[in-house]
Amino acid sequence: MSEAAAAEPVIAAEVQSPGQLTAHEIMEREKQYLLQNYGRYPLALDRGKGCYVYDFGGRKHLDLLSGIGVNALGHGHPRIVRVIREQSAKMIHCSNLYYNEYQGKLAERLCRISHLNRAFFCNSGAEAMEGAIKMIRSHGRSITPEKYEIIALENSFHGRTIGAISVTGQPKYRKDFEPLLPGVKFVPVRDDRTLAAAVTENTAGIILEVIQGEGGVHPVCERMLNAARREADRVNALLVFDEIQCGMGRSGFFFAYQQFNPEIMPDVMVTAKPLGVGLPLGVVVANEKAAAAIKIGMHGTTFGGGPLACHVALETLDIIAEMLPAIRQRGDYFRTQLNELCGKFEFVREVRARGLMIGIDLKMPGKQFVTDALAEGLLINCTHDTVLRFLPPFIISEKEIDLAIRILRKLFKKGNGYYKEHLKQQQAAAKALQ
Numbered sequence: 001m002s003e004a005a006a007a008e009p010v011i012a013a014e015v016q017s018p019g020q021l022t023a024h025e026i027m028e029r030e031k032q033y034l035l036q037n038y039g040r041y042p043l044a045l046d047r048g049k050g051c052y053v054y055d056f057g058g059r060k061h062l063d064l065l066s067g068i069g070v071n072a073l074g075h076g077h078p079r080i081v082r083v084i085r086e087q088s089a090k091m092i093h094c095s096n097l098y099y100n101e102y103q104g105k106l107a108e109r110l111c112r113i114s115h116l117n118r119a120f121f122c123n124s125g126a127e128a129m130e131g132a133i134k135m136i137r138s139h140g141r142s143i144t145p146e147k148y149e150i151i152a153l154e155n156s157f158h159g160r161t162i163g164a165i166s167v168t169g170q171p172k173y174r175k176d177f178e179p180l181l182p183g184v185k186f187v188p189v190r191d192d193r194t195l196a197a198a199v200t201e202n203t204a205g206i207i208l209e210v211i212q213g214e215g216g217v218h219p220v221c222e223r224m225l226n227a228a229r230r231e232a233d234r235v236n237a238l239l240v241f242d243e244i245q246c247g248m249g250r251s252g253f254f255f256a257y258q259q260f261n262p263e264i265m266p267d268v269m270v271t272a273k274p275l276g277v278g279l280p281l282g283v284v285v286a287n288e289k290a291a292a293a294i295k296i297g298m299h300g301t302t303f304g305g306g307p308l309a310c311h312v313a314l315e316t317l318d319i320i321a322e323m324l325p326a327i328r329q330r331g332d333y334f335r336t337q338l339n340e341l342c343g344k345f346e347f348v349r350e351v352r353a354r355g356l357m358i359g360i361d362l363k364m365p366g367k368q369f370v371t372d373a374l375a376e377g378l379l380i381n382c383t384h385d386t387v388l389r390f391l392p393p394f395i396i397s398e399k400e401i402d403l404a405i406r407i408l409r410k411l412f413k414k415g416n417g418y419y420k421e422h423l424k425q426q427q428a429a430a431k432a433l434q
């Protein structure tokens with residue numbers, strides 16, 4: 001294929017129907033009536049099909065971020081649409097004062113897959129993390145009131161509630177809300193000795209993402225996971241794995257910890273994102289020891305574990321179980337293509353990938369690439385300033401990966417110019433300091 005044809009954007013013709021809202025109207029209303037807490041891109045999405053989304057101008061975009069890892073089955077998956085249609089007609093919500101058919105079934109399935117024992121359902125990742133933190137606190141307190149300390153990792157991300165930011169190892173998320181929970185210590189991601197030194201008899205829990213997502217797609221190594229398990233056992237603390245981003249098949253394993261020695265088991269695992277494939281659903285799954293810390297009346301939620309969300313999640317788990325080999329194969333294919341592409345560009349530091357969780361670490365800020373990608377009909381994002389992050393839907397085909405690579409090649413050629421400019425600015429800044 002010629003370079004010109006290869007670089008063709010995926011943008012489709014305008015198909016806006018008369019009377020439909022314009023993107024401008026949508027954005028202006030939000031500016032007036034919403035809290036201005038999101039730095040949104042100028043894109044208003046109308047609908048999706050498979051790996052593509054369509055904006056209000058009728059333009060088609062290849063979505064390699066899938067709603068930050070939520071839309072793992074793409075848009076309009078026929079099996080999910082069928083369950084939503086049937087279950088929503090039957091019953092959407094029933095409170096946790098009563099039983100429903102699907103909460104127990106989903107808990108059983110998650111316990112079997114994770115090899116843990118008991119589940120609690122909530123509505124988001126951060127809320128699952130809150131549940132895990134309460135388990136840690138209650139477990140510690142059942143031993144002694146001084147046992148409330150938590151060890152977490154630098155560079156981590158666990159959500160936006162007060163508890164979750166208290167254990168998030170990035171000052172930018174914490175600074176405006178301090179003082180946070182007392183007794184949290186952060187240790188470097190690859191330093192098992194510092195971890196061991198930080199753990200004391202007052203440590204009630206250790207929390208980590210098995211693959212750090214928002215922190216730049218950094219897999220935590222087996223040595224560190226081993227050390228975390230050993231240290232938690234040494235002082236009778238709970239080990240919590242945050243699998244909110246890297247779990248549910250994203251790494252090519254149901255849960256990312258399952259790629260390691262089977263003895264590296266958490267006491268508590270939290271996951272969310274694709275569990276409800278867009279319906280708000282998070283879960284805390286615990287072994288008997290951790291689950292014993294939460295007794296009747298100590299925790300709860302109005303919405304968590306409703307029949308619609310749980311029925312959809314059961315179907316999602318079935319589909320993901322069938323897809324695990326394909327996720328690994330597509331992940332390998334994507335990584336190989338990216339390595340080949342990135343090897344040609346001096347400004348790429350490294351490609352990090354586990355299954356379909358992929359980061360391209362640049363030697364300069366990456367935000368401009370995200371804006372350029374948007375103009376070419378490709379949705380990605382930039383995290384931790386320099387890492388282009390890809391969380392594609394699991395249904396992505398090799399053809400769609402090839403299309404993404406063609407667009408990236410075009411962007412990276414332009415990126416050579418950004419890099420020259422970046423180096424010039426760095427040299428000027430260094431000179432100014434002399």
Ligand SMILES: Cc1ncc(COP(=O)(O)O)c(C=O)c1O
Nearest residue numbers: 124125126157158159213244245
């Ligand atoms: C690892 C991790 N933990 C927790 C969260 C918070 O999840 P939520 O945004 O659903 O509250 C996220 C969200 O990106 C995440 O990636």
